[in-house]
Amino acid sequence: MRKQVFLAMLLLIALVLSACAQATPTQAPPAGEATQPPAAGEATQPPAAGEKVTLIIESWRNDDLPIWQDVIIPAFEAKHPDIHVVFSPTAPAEYNGVLNSKLEAGTAGDLITCRPFDASLKLYEKGYLAPLNDLPGMENFTDFAKTAWSTDDLSVTFCVPMASVIHGFFYNKEAFDKLGLQEPTTWDEFYQVLDKIKADGTYIPLVMGTADMWEAATMGFQNIGPNYWKGEEGRLALIRGEAKFTDEPYIKTWQQLARWRDYLPPGFESVKYPDAQALFTLGKGAIYPTGSWEIALFEKQASFPLGIFKPPVEKAGDQCYISDHVDIALGMNAATKHPEAARTFLSWVASAEFAELYGNELPGFFPLHSTPVELKDPLAQEFVSWRNECKSTIRNSYHILSRGEPNLENELWRVSAAVINGTLTPEQAAQEIQAGLDKWYKPKQ
DSSP states (O other), rough: HHHHHHHHHHHHHHHOOOHHHHHHHOOOOTTTTTTSSTTTOOOOOOOOOOOEEEEEEEESSSHHHIIIIIIHHHHHHHTTTTTTEEEEEHHHHHHHHHHHHHHTTOOOOOOEEEEEHHHHHHHHHHTOOOTTTTTTTTGOOOOHGGGGBOOTTTTBEEEEEEEEEEEEEEHHHHHHHHHHHHOOHHHHHHHHHHHHHHHOSSEEEEEOOSSSSSHHIIIIIIHHHHHTTTTTHHHHHHHTOOOOTTSSHHHHHHHHHHHHGGOOOOGGGOOOOHHHHHHHTOOEEEEEEEEEEGHOOOOHHSSSEEEEOOOBBSSTTTTOOEEEEEEEEEBBBBTOOOOHHHHHEEEEEHHHHHHHHHHSTTTTTTTTTOOOOOOSHHHHHHHHHGGGGEEEETTTSSSSSSSSSSOOHHHHHHHHHHHHHSSSSSHHHHHHHHHHTTHHHHHHH
């Protein structure tokens, strides 16, 4: 009898275990996997009502990760608790390649940080970026602000403009005070200041090298040139074929760069960008031609007070122009599984609230929003105040004119460095640039 009872109990237990096994869900994924949101291109079920959506942002700005995680995303999620945002950056040098691979494989994030001009235009033309003309908030940006992320005819905009950088000159206020110098506004005043610094011998008058070449073009040619070619007027004239690099404004720009040779560090031909930054922040130099992107680093590393001044003009009272170069924007992956949530986030990025947050958390990267933003960093606020005095333009090699070979941007690096080094005259530089452009560029009539 006991044996029969025991066998009956075993049978009952087996039946119960069998029923439990059928009701038990598939084993949970290993720790860490469950918290990883699906990529935009992966097959997903539409979120149920009330379910939180996760958006992934692709970016090259890995230095900005703490700002996005601690400030920007929490500000958005406080208003939109049903949308979770993850900032997922890639190393800057690898970004273009990694992003293209992800887009081709259908695994890229929902939101794409857009580099200016051709890199992003190609993504739109391939169908990877969605058009955003009807996005609420796009009316907050001028055509100038949208130029870098629109089709050539400006009929379609595919990224929300976020920020630009402004070119100019940093200087060591301590050095200026010791030598009784004032900020120069004209070229005559500029060279008078440099001559006094050189005669004193304590400081390198002008800190820049030509080893990396790009500085000669970006921090030299594109910094001071807009005052000669009248900003957008001259840039667009090149695109239309109504002006050439052999014209006087461009030759004059290279003539100024040639004069810098006498004020640069000894052996400047071998000085690289990080070396020049270190020379300046260590107090070895008095003036540093560059742009607003240096603010955070210089304020952190320099032990002396910093000042800035605009690129000089020919004569006092001349209209000034600044390179206010559009630099960064945010677009929507056309394959996102969450287009409504992505558009909600992008509309917020197009708001004055985002502009103020971004401008203050990243001093030196200036919002392109039509509503003026009050910046807390004094140097950043001074840079952006130049927009009230000067006309803004962008680097003239970035839009349309660097699509062929030889590449105009790279050629400007080469010849501008050669002019400063003394191996090319300004006239020779102009002829080489124009000859290279003529090999492939035919302006649309």
